[in-house]
Amino acid sequence: MSTPYSIIIADDHSMFLDGLTSILANETSIKIILTAKTGTQVIKYLRINSEEKIDLVITDINMPEMDGVELNAAIKEEFPKVKTLVVSMLEDAKKIKVLTEANANGYISKNAEKTELLKAIKSILHGENYFSPRIKQVLMEAMFSDKLEPEISLSKRETEVLKLIALEFTTQEIADQLFLSKHTIESYRKNLISKLGVRNLAGLTRYAVEKGMLD
Template identity: 90%
Template structure:
């Protein structure tokens, strides 16, 4: 008799967790070895139970302590043999792209039918990735949208000012660090807001974070 696949499910919504567990409990080829409400609990279990075979981790994205994006990244770094499937209501193209770049093996919506859920799990356990048609469409639209957006070029000084703004330095502190006048920094700030098409300092900070400028 073939050994069942060992699966971990992580989701902080009790009703969805119970529902998914109930669906998979009917599958003889699947053995649920852990249900968790946070990514931290999942990692703790895997790290402690090194002799336990884990074939697949099914995870939501929005969870306390450690979300599904970070959980996937850590699993792929420490336990690359473990497959991952994201099941989430979130359809944010940037997070989906981050997950694909971090080698997540699949992504489907929580609204998916039982048949698609089982198809995704079967495909992944069989060695293939599975991303639902809807998720693929979101990625494609985001890719074409990004290509159509003109690339904004910032000077070295503009980049320096933007980074310091995003790090919550005051105008005077930025001026002191860059050996410029407070008036000059205010001018840079106004120009950056106009150039990047944002409304305020929060918009500048968000832009810096999205572009990975604070790493």
């Protein structure tokens, strides 16, 4: 008899953990080694049990302490032989792109049917990647949208002002830090709002976050 595949499941929702555990209970080729509610618990287990062969980690994205994106990156850096499958309600193209670029082996929605979930798990365990048709569609739509959206070029000073606004510095604090007048900073702020097509400071902050300016 062949040795069953060893998997870990990470999700902070007990109902999902229980449901997935129940689905996999009938799969004789799969053995659940650990169920965890944070990515931190998973990494801790892998480090402590480094000699143990873990084939797959199934993870949600939104979790406390360490989310699924961070968990996938940590696994791929420290334990590159361990496969990863993201199962999430989120259909955020940016996070999906980050995950694919960080070599995640699969991504499906929590709304997926049991048959697709098992197909994804078994495909990955057998050496193939699996991204559901819906997730592929989200990525394709995002790529098409990015091509249509003209790239906005900001000057070095505009970028500095935008970062400080996003970090919640006041107009006077930004002026002091950049050795400019308060009036000049207000002009930069108004120009940025117009240039980026947003309505207010919250829009500027959102733009800075989406563009990774605060990373």
